[in-house]
Amino acid sequence: MLWARCSQSRYGNELTGRPRWQDVHPSRQRECMEELRCQVCVQQPSRTELGYLFLATQQDDRSTDSWEGHLTAQPPLCLEHAKAAVEECGHLVRAGAVALRVRLPRLYGVIGTLHRTGPDGRPEPVEFDSESARTPLPYRKRRLTPLFLASQLVRELRGVTVVDLDDLISAAGALRARP
Incomplete structure (x- = not known):
C-alpha cells in the first residue's frame, strides 16, 4: 500500500499548532x-x-x-x-x-485514491462520485488493486x-x- 505524504509542523520531536479537525x-x-x-x-x-x-x-x-x-x-x-x-x-x-x-x-482497510495506468504509462487518478471516493478499500482486496494511494487507515x-x-x-x- 502506498501512503500519501505531506509535511508536518514540528519543533524538534514535538508537533506544534492547534488541531485542524477537518484536515x-x-x-x-x-x-x-x-x-x-x-x-x-x-x-x-x-x-x-x-x-x-x-x-x-x-x-x-x-x-x-x-x-x-x-x-x-x-x-x-x-x-x-x-x-x-x-x-x-x-x-x-x-x-x-x-x-x-x-x-x-x-x-479493516484504507481510504485513498485509486489510480490506473494512463496512456503515457504513468499512474492517473480514477474519478468517482464523492460517496464512492470515501468508501474504504478492505485489506483483503488490496492485492486486486495495485495502484492505490492511501490517505487514511480504517478500523x-x-x-x-x-x-x-x-x-x-x-x-x-x-x-x-x-x-
Whole structure:
C-alpha cells in the first residue's frame, strides 16, 4: 500500500499548532490508528473494561445498538480531547457526537485514491462520485488493486457500547477530586 505524504509542523520531536479537525494529516492519522493513540495528543486514549473511546457523528437512522461493525477513520481519543472535539470539531458540532466504547477496533482497510495506468504509462487518478471516493478499500482486496494511494487507515468497531461522554468526564473529575 502506498501512503500519501505531506509535511508536518514540528519543533524538534514535538508537533506544534492547534488541531485542524477537518484536515487529518495522513501520517499522524495512520500512526494513531495503528497504535491506538489519541488523535490529538498522540498519548494513550481513554480505555476501560468496555474498551477504547471513539467518537462518531450522530446519524438519525442509527439506534444505540446499531454501531456494531461501524467503519471509522477517526482514531480514539483521551477524555480531555474527546471533550474538545465535541466542542470544536465542525461536523461533530453540527450533527452531534456519539461516544462509543469499543472492545475490539479491528484494522479493516484504507481510504485513498485509486489510480490506473494512463496512456503515457504513468499512474492517473480514477474519478468517482464523492460517496464512492470515501468508501474504504478492505485489506483483503488490496492485492486486486495495485495502484492505490492511501490517505487514511480504517478500523471496524466490534464490541461497541454507546456511552454518555458527559458522564465519563464527570466520573473522571470525581476520581481526580478524591483525597
